[in-house]
Amino acid sequence: MLRAAAALLAFAAAAWPLPPAAAQDARTSASLQELVDQAEAGQTVRIPAGEYAGPVVVDKPLRLLAEDGARLVHHGPEPALRITADGVEVRGLIVEDAERRDAGTILVEADNVRLAELTIRTASRAVRMVGADGGEILDNAIEWAGGNVPVSRRGNGIDLYDSHRNRIAGNTVSDMHDGIYVEGGDGNVVEHNRVERSRYGIHLMYTGQTVVRDNSGSQNITGIMAMTSHGAEVTGNVFVKQHENVHSQGILLFDVRDSLFADNIVEGNRVGFYVEESHGNRITGNEIRQNYIGVQILSSAGNLIERNVFAGNVADAEAVDSAGNEVRENYWDAFAGLDADGDGRSDLPNPVNPFFLKLTGAVPAFQLFFGSPGMAFLEGLYASGREAWLEDAAPLMEPPETAGDDPDGRRPSDAAAGALGLTLLAAAVLNIWYWGLRRS
Amino acid sequence: MRSAAHVAARELRLGFRNPWAYSFMALFCLFSLSLLLMPADRLQEGYSAAAGSLLNLMLYLLPLMTLLIGSFSLASEKEEGSWDLLATYPMGTFAFLAGKMAGLAAVLITVVAFGFGLTGVLGALAGKAPDAGVLGMFFAFAAGLILLFLAAAAVIGTLAESRWQALTVSVAVWFFLIIAWPTLLIAGLGLLPHPWIKPALAALTAVNPAELVRLFVVVKLGGGSVFGPEYYAWMNWIRGAGGTAGFLAVCLVWIAAALMFSHVMWERRRTHG
Amino acid sequence: MKKAKAVLILAAAILMISACGRGGDPEPAAINEDTDKCAACNMQVKDDGFATQLITKDKRVFKFDDLGCMFDWKSENPDADIAIEFVRDHETLEWVKAESAFYAYDPSFQTPMAYGVVSFRDKASAEKYVSGHGTGVVMDWAQLQNHTWERHKDNAHGGMHGGGEGHGNGATDGEGHGDGPMNGNGHAGHGEEADADHAGKAHMEGQM
Numbered sequence: 001m002l003r004a005a006a007a008l009l010a011f012a013a014a015a016w017p018l019p020p021a022a023a024q025d026a027r028t029s030a031s032l033q034e035l036v037d038q039a040e041a042g043q044t045v046r047i048p049a050g051e052y053a054g055p056v057v058v059d060k061p062l063r064l065l066a067e068d069g070a071r072l073v074h075h076g077p078e079p080a081l082r083i084t085a086d087g088v089e090v091r092g093l094i095v096e097d098a099e100r101r102d103a104g105t106i107l108v109e110a111d112n113v114r115l116a117e118l119t120i121r122t123a124s125r126a127v128r129m130v131g132a133d134g135g136e137i138l139d140n141a142i143e144w145a146g147g148n149v150p151v152s153r154r155g156n157g158i159d160l161y162d163s164h165r166n167r168i169a170g171n172t173v174s175d176m177h178d179g180i181y182v183e184g185g186d187g188n189v190v191e192h193n194r195v196e197r198s199r200y201g202i203h204l205m206y207t208g209q210t211v212v213r214d215n216s217g218s219q220n221i222t223g224i225m226a227m228t229s230h231g232a233e234v235t236g237n238v239f240v241k242q243h244e245n246v247h248s249q250g251i252l253l254f255d256v257r258d259s260l261f262a263d264n265i266v267e268g269n270r271v272g273f274y275v276e277e278s279h280g281n282r283i284t285g286n287e288i289r290q291n292y293i294g295v296q297i298l299s300s301a302g303n304l305i306e307r308n309v310f311a312g313n314v315a316d317a318e319a320v321d322s323a324g325n326e327v328r329e330n331y332w333d334a335f336a337g338l339d340a341d342g343d344g345r346s347d348l349p350n351p352v353n354p355f356f357l358k359l360t361g362a363v364p365a366f367q368l369f370f371g372s373p374g375m376a377f378l379e380g381l382y383a384s385g386r387e388a389w390l391e392d393a394a395p396l397m398e399p400p401e402t403a404g405d406d407p408d409g410r411r412p413s414d415a416a417a418g419a420l421g422l423t424l425l426a427a428a429v430l431n432i433w434y435w436g437l438r439r440s
Numbered sequence: 441m442r443s444a445a446h447v448a449a450r451e452l453r454l455g456f457r458n459p460w461a462y463s464f465m466a467l468f469c470l471f472s473l474s475l476l477l478m479p480a481d482r483l484q485e486g487y488s489a490a491a492g493s494l495l496n497l498m499l500y501l502l503p504l505m506t507l508l509i510g511s512f513s514l515a516s517e518k519e520e521g522s523w524d525l526l527a528t529y530p531m532g533t534f535a536f537l538a539g540k541m542a543g544l545a546a547v548l549i550t551v552v553a554f555g556f557g558l559t560g561v562l563g564a565l566a567g568k569a570p571d572a573g574v575l576g577m578f579f580a581f582a583a584g585l586i587l588l589f590l591a592a593a594a595v596i597g598t599l600a601e602s603r604w605q606a607l608t609v610s611v612a613v614w615f616f617l618i619i620a621w622p623t624l625l626i627a628g629l630g631l632l633p634h635p636w637i638k639p640a641l642a643a644l645t646a647v648n649p650a651e652l653v654r655l656f657v658v659v660k661l662g663g664g665s666v667f668g669p670e671y672y673a674w675m676n677w678i679r680g681a682g683g684t685a686g687f688l689a690v691c692l693v694w695i696a697a698a699l700m701f702s703h704v705m706w707e708r709r710r711t712h713g
Numbered sequence: 714m715k716k717a718k719a720v721l722i723l724a725a726a727i728l729m730i731s732a733c734g735r736g737g738d739p740e741p742a743a744i745n746e747d748t749d750k751c752a753a754c755n756m757q758v759k760d761d762g763f764a765t766q767l768i769t770k771d772k773r774v775f776k777f778d779d780l781g782c783m784f785d786w787k788s789e790n791p792d793a794d795i796a797i798e799f800v801r802d803h804e805t806l807e808w809v810k811a812e813s814a815f816y817a818y819d820p821s822f823q824t825p826m827a828y829g830v831v832s833f834r835d836k837a838s839a840e841k842y843v844s845g846h847g848t849g850v851v852m853d854w855a856q857l858q859n860h861t862w863e864r865h866k867d868n869a870h871g872g873m874h875g876g877g878e879g880h881g882n883g884a885t886d887g888e889g890h891g892d893g894p895m896n897g898n899g900h901a902g903h904g905e906e907a908d909a910d911h912a913g914k915a916h917m918e919g920q921m
Contacts (some may be wrong), residue, residue, distance in 0.1 A: 152746045152757055199757070206827070206864070227754065228864070243486075243662065246669045247750045247757070254755050270485060270665050276755065290488045292666040314492040314666070334489065359626065360668065365638040366626060368645065369666035372654065373496045374622040381623075402533060417569030421560015428554035431546070435449075436456025634771040669748035 007386060032056045032072060036064070041085075047093065054080040054097070061087035075099055078108040079128075085134070089114040096121045098145060101174060104128030104159065108135060108434045121145035125155035126176070133164045134243040137171060140220040144175040151221070156181040168193060178203040179217065180224075182210060190215060200225040202385065204232060221245040223266065225252050232259035243292065250291065258382060260284075272313065275300050275322075281304075285400075288313065289301040292370075296357065297322040297390060305392075306330060309399050314371055318357040319390035345394040353391045355382040446537035451513070451543025456550075464505055465551045471497050472555040475570060476563050484569045487663030494578060495657065498648055501590045502552075502582055504614045510544055510593025511606035514702075519602055533706045537699060541590050548590070552582040553665040574661065576648040581657045588649035588691060592700035617650050637669055646690060656687050739768045741799040741808035744776065753782035753789075754826055763786040763825050765811070765832075770794040780816075781862045800832035803842065807834065812854045815839040819849030820863075827864045830857070883898025 019411030024254040032052040039045045041060040054074030058064070058081070071094040074080035083088070088110065095118060097105040104125035106115065111150040114133040120126040123146030127137060157173035160166060162184040163197075166217045171193045173179040179195030182188055183205045191213040195201035201217040202224045204210055216238040223239030226232060234251070242248040249425050256278040265287045266272040272288040273295040275281075279302045286308045287293045294313035301324030310316045311333040329345060339344025356379060360367045369375045404422045455461050476594060484490070517523040517540075526536060556579050561676060563569035596613065600606035616624070626642060629637045645651045658664065664675030677683050722914065723749040736746040747756040758764050760876040765783045766776045771794070780800060798811035814832045817839045822829040833839040836851065852860065 018607065059625070071503065119529040150746060152759060198470070217546050221757070225756075227756070243665055246665045246667075246672050246748050247678045247755070248665060252755065266825075276519040290484065290486075290661055292487060312478045312489045314487065314489050314663075363630070363634070363637055364668050364670050366622075367666075368651075368655070368667050369622045369626075369640060371492050371495070372622055372651065373499045374619050376617050378626070413572060414567055414569040416565025416572035417560045417575055418631075419560075420572045421557045421562075421564060421569075423557070424579065425557025425561055428550045428557055431452075432456050435452040436461075634773050669750075672745075672748045 009029075028162065036062065050054045054078075055082065056063045056080065057082045057084060058085045058090075061085050063089040064091065064093070066090075066092035068092075070094065071096060073097075074105075074313070077101060080105045082107045082109070083113050084109050086111045087113070089116070090118065091116045092118070092434050094119045094121075096145065098123045100124055100146060100155075104155070111135065114138065114139060122155060123147070125159045126157050128159045128161070129163045129166065131163060132160075133165045133166065135163070137166065137168045139170040140172075142173045142176065151175070151177055151197075153177075157195070158428065159183075160185055164188065167191075172196075173198060174182065177218070182207050183204070185210075187211075189213070190364050194328075195220060195223075200282065202237075203227070204229045207232065209233075218242070219244065221248055222252050223250045223269070226254070226256045226259070227252075228255040230259065230298075232256065233262075234264065235262045236264065238265045238267075239269065240265075240267045245270070249274045250288075252276075253281065254280060261286065265289070266355040271296050275303070284308065287311070293318060295319075297325070297352075298357070301325055307400050310334070311399070315356075317352045317390075318354070319352045320354040320357050320361070321388075322390045323388045324389060327390060327392045328394045329396050330392050331399040332392065333399075335392075335395055337395050337397055339397045344397055347394075347399055350392040351386065351394045352388055352392075353379050353382065355379050373426075443529075444475065444535040444542070446534055447531075447539025448543035451540055455543065455547035455682045460509065461547055464548075465554055467505075468551055468555040469558055471501060472559040475559060476566060476568055487583065487658055487661040487666070490570075490663060491574060495581070495654060498578070498582055498585065498667065499618055499654060502585045503618060503650055504610070506548060506586050506589035507593045507596065507610035507614055509599035510541070511600060511610050512603055513540065513544060514594060514597025514662055515600045515603045515606040515637060527710055532700075533701050533710055534699075537594065537702055539570075540669045541594055541699065542606070545587055545590055549583050552579065552586065552596060556582070561575075565621050577657060577660060581653060584653045584656075584691065585650070588653065588694055589693040592649065594702045595698050598620065598705045620649060621651065647661060649691075649694060652687075652690065656683075659683070715918075731793040738797050738810070739772060740767075742774045742776070749776045751776065751778040751782050753777060754779075759825070762801045762806055762831070765798070765800045766808075767793075767798040768796050770796045772796075773786060773853070779824050779826035779828050780830050780832060781824070781864070782824055784862050788809060802834035802838070803831050803919055804833070807836045814854065816852045816854075816857050817842045817849050817861065819843070819846065821848060822846070826864055830860070830862075 028122055032047065032054070035045055035047065035059055037055060039062055041062070044063040044065060047064055047066040049067050049069035050071070052070070052072050054072055054077060055078040056072065057071055066313070067367040069351050070092070072080055072097045076099060080095050080102070083106070095105055099210045101336040103122050104127060105120055105122040106127045106142060108115070108129040109132060111133045113132060116136070116138040116338060118140040120140060120142045122142070122144065126142040127140070129135065137158055141247045146154060156178045157176040158168055158180045160182045164185045165187040166189070168180055168188065168190045169362060173193065174196045176198045178200045179202060180190055180193060181203045182190070186208040188207065188209070189211040189350050191211065193202070193215045194326045195215070195217040197219045200222045201219065201220045202210070202212055204226045205228060208231040210229065212224060212232065215235040218239070218241045220242055223242050224234060224237060226234065239250045240251055240313065248269060249271035250269040250273060251261065251264060252274040253261070258280045262282060263285045267287070267289040269291045272291040272292045273283070273286070275295070276298040278300045283303060283305045284307050288308060289308050290312040292314045294310045294316040297317070297319040299321045303325045305320070305325055305327045306329050306331045308347065310330060316332050316334055332350055335350045335409065337350070338348050339345060340347050356375065394413050454563060507682065556575060558573055592613065593610070596609050597606055600609055625641065629640055632640060645655065658666070659675050660676045664671070664679060669677060678687065741872065744758055744760040744764050745756060746760055750756060751758055756778050759777045763779055765780050767783060768774050775786065777786065783798065785825045787795070798812050799808045800811045801807065802809050802814070811831070814834060815836045816830050816832055818830045820829050822831055824831065831842060833842065839851045840875055843851055
C-alpha cells in the first residue's frame with residue numbers, strides 16, 4: 001500500500017511541470033547550448049546523462065562536467081563544439097560527429113582550455129587547436145567513425161596549429177590520420193599518449209622546443225615524424241611494428257636540429273630510426289631492436305650518436321653522405337669487436353657500408369636484393385671511399401645496462417614449438433627407421 | 441606409377457643406408473641448433489635478424505647439398521651402368537626419373553625435418569623455443585628449396601657425363617644462383633634503360649629458385665615492405681592466398697619443365713644409346 | 714637452351730612494349746598514396762592538386778607533395794637530366810606541363826609544405842584564385858624560376874596577417890584538399906577558407 005503510494009508520488013513528481021534546470025535532465029535532445037547560455041561565467045555546469053544535439057559554442061569561461069552517458073551527437077557544417085573563451089574546461093563528454101569538415105569536431109580558439117576524459121568519435125579532425133596557448137588535452141579517447149577510407153584521407157586526432165605551451169597527455173588515438181599533429185608553436189608537451197593504426201603517430205612540423213615523452217604506439221605508418229623542428233626533446237617513447245607501409249619507420253627526423261632523442265625503444269619496424277638532413281642532434285640510449293633496418297642516415301652531420309643498442313635488426317645500419325657525425329659506444333650485436341685493452345670498447349671501429357643505400361637510391365628496383373646472401377658477398381667487395389663512411393669509432397663490447405626486456409612482452413610459445421618439433425622429429429625418425437634401419 | 445614407386449623406394453633405402461644422408465643430417469642439425477645458441481636473438485614472430493640469418497644459412501647449405509646429391513645420383517646411374525640395366529626392364533623413363541627425384545626429395549626433407557624437429561624439441565626443453573609459426577615456415581622454405589633445386593639437379597645430372605662433371609657444374613650453378621647473382625644482375629641490368637630494369641629483374645628472379653623462395657618466405661613473414669615501393673602491389677598479392685597458389689604454380693611449372701627436359705634427354709639416350 | 718630463348722623473347726617483348734611508348738613527351742605517372750613519398754621531404758604524396766612530378770631523360774619519375782619541394786630537389790640535384798615536369802591544375806587536378814602552367818603565389822596560400830605556390834592550367838584560373846583570396850601574385854613558368862622559395866612559417870606568429878596565416882597544412886590537408894578527387898573543383902576553397910577564417914580570428918583574439 002505504502003509502496004503503491006510512493007510510486008504514485010514519484011509518477012506525479014515526474015509528470016509535474018519542471019523548472020528549467022531540470023528540463024535538461026530529460027532524455028530529449030535538449031540543447032546543450034541553452035545550458036551553456038544560461039550559465040554565468042566562471043560557473044560549473046553539470047551535463048546530465050542524455051543525448052544532446054550540437055553545435056555548441058562556449059564563449060565564456062565555464063567548467064562543463066558531463067555525467068556518465070552524456071552524449072553530444074552532432075550533424076552539420078559547424079564543429080560539434082567550439083570554444084572561443086579562455087579558461088573553459090570540458091570533462092567526460094562523449095562526442096559523436098559523423099560529418100566531414102576541415103574545422104574539426106572540437107575547435108579550440110582560446111587559451112588555457114582543458115579538455116579531459118572525452119570520448120570523441122569523429123569523421124573529421126577530433127580536436128583542432130588554432131592559436132590556442134597553455135591548454136591541457138588530457139586522457140581523451142579518440143577514434144575514427146568515418147567508415148572505411150584510407151588513413152591518408154582521415155582527419156588528425158589532436159591537431160595543434162600555431163599553438164604554444166599546451167600539454168597533450170594520456171590520450172589514446174586510433175585509426176586516424178596523424179594521431180597528434182603539431183604544426184608551428186613552441187614549448188608544447190606531448191606525453192603518455194598512445195597512437196595506433198594511424199598514419200603518423202606524432203607529427204611535428206615547424207615546431208620549437210616540443211617535448212615528446214613516454215608515448216607509445218604501434219602499427220602506424222610512422223611512429224614519430226619530426227620535420228623541420230628544433231630543440232625538441234623526444235625521450236622514453238616506445239614505437240613498435242611500424243612495418244606495413246613501404247615507407248614505414250619508428251622515428252623519422254627530417255631537417256631536425258639541436259634536438260635530443262634519448263631512451264626511446266623502436267622495435268619491429270621497417271626502419272627503426274630514419275635520419276635525413278638533420279644536424280646537431282643527440283641520439284643516445286635508444287634501443288633499436290628487431291627492425292628490418294635499424295637506422296638509415298642520409299646527408300646528416302654534426303649529430304652525436306652514442307650508447308644506443310642495435311640488436312636483432314636484419315640490417316643494423318645504412319648511411320650515405322654522413323661521415324661528419326660523432327658515433328661511438330653503441331652496442332651492435334652483429335658486430336664482432338676486439339677489445340685488447342679491456343676498457344669495454346672495441347679497438348676496431350664498426351664501419352657502416354653505404355653500398356646498398358647508394359645502389360637502391362639510384363635504382364630502387366634493386367631493393368629486391370635486400371637480405372640476399374649474394375648481396376652480403378658484394379658489399380664485402382665494396383670498400384671505395386672508406387674514409388667517408390659513417391663508422392662507430394669505439395663500439396661497446398656488451399650492451400649498456402639500459403637494455404631491458406622486449407617491450408612487446410610476448411615470448412614465442414615453447415609448447416607450440418615443442419609440439420611441432422616433436423611431430424617433425426617423430427616423422428623423420430620413423431622414416432629413417434622404416435627405410436634405413438628396419439630389417440625387412 | 442608402380443614402377444615409379446619402386447624406384448622411389450629404392451632411392452629411400454639407398455639414401456638411409458648411406459653415410460652421406462647422415463653426415464648431411466649432422467651438418468644440418470648443427471646449423472639448425474646454432475639458432476638456439478644465439479643469445480638474445482630468439483627466432484621470433486616476423487622477419488627479424490635471426491630469421492634473416494637462418495634464411496641465408498639455409499640458402500648457402502641446402503641448394504648446394506641438393507644439387508650435389510641430386511646430380512650425383514643421376515650421373516652415377518649412368519657411370520655405374522645401373523641405368524643400362526634398368527633400361528632393359530619394361531619401365532618408362534619418366535617413371536624412373538620421377539621416382540628417383542621423389543625418393544631423393546623424401547630423404548632430404550626427412551633430414552631437414554629431423555634438424556628442425558630437434559631444434560624445436562631442444563628449444564622447448566631449454567625454454568628458448570623459436571616461434572612455432574616461423575619454424576613451420578622455415579620447414580616449408582627448406583622443402584621448397586629442396587624440391588626446386590632437385591629439379592635443377594635433375595637437369596645437371598642428365599647433362600653431366602660423369603660424377604666429376606656433375607660436381608663441378610653443381611658448384612658453378614650454386615655459385616651463380618646464390619653468391620654471384622646480385623653482382624651479375626646489377627652489372628648486367630645496369631646497362632639497360634631505367635624503365636626496363638624492374639621487369640627484367642622480376643623475370644630473372646622467377647627463374648632463380650633461391651631468390652624466388654627467399655622472397656616468398658620474407659613476404660610471408662610480413663617483411664615485404666622492406667623491398668620498397670616498387671614491389672608494393674606484388675608483395676600484397678603474394679601475402680594473400682592467391683600468392684601462395686601462384687607461388688606453388690610457379691614451382692610446379694619449374695619442376696615440370698626440368699623433369700620434362702631431363703626426360704627428353706634420357707629418352708634420347710635410351711633410344712640412341 | 715629453351716630458357717635462353719625464352720629470355721630472349723621476353724627481352725624482345727619488353728623492347729617492343731617500351732618502344733611503343735616512345736616519341737613525344739613522357740606521360741605523367743599516377744599518384745599512389747600507398748607508396749609515393751616526396752623525393753625531397755619524405756612525406757606521403759597526396760593525390761591532390763599540390764602533387765607535382767618530374768621525369769628524367771632516362772624515365773625516372775620523382776614525385777613531390779609540394780611544388781617547392783620539387784624546386785628544392787632540383788637545386789640539390791643540379792646534374793639531373795630532366796625531360797619534363799608536371800604540375801596539376803588546382804581546380805581539375807589534371808596534369809599540366811609545368812612550363813605552360815600559371816602559378817599563384819602568396820605567403821598565406823596553404824600548400825602541404827607551406828611554400829605557398831599553387832598551380833593552374835591557364836592564366837585566367839590563376840587570376841581568379843588570386844582575386845578570390847584578395848591577395849597574391851600570378852606568375853608564369855619563367856617568372857617562377859626567379860621566385861625565392863621559402864616555407865612561410867616564421868611569420869606565423871608575427872602580427873601582420875590579415876586573411877589568416879593558415880598555411881603549410883601538410884597533413885591536415887587530408888580534410889580540406891583531400892576532397893579534391895571526390896568533388897571536382899570545390900576542394901580548394903572549402904578547406905582553405907574555413908581554415909583561414911579560424912586562423913584569422915584566433916590571431917586577432919591573440920593580439921587583443
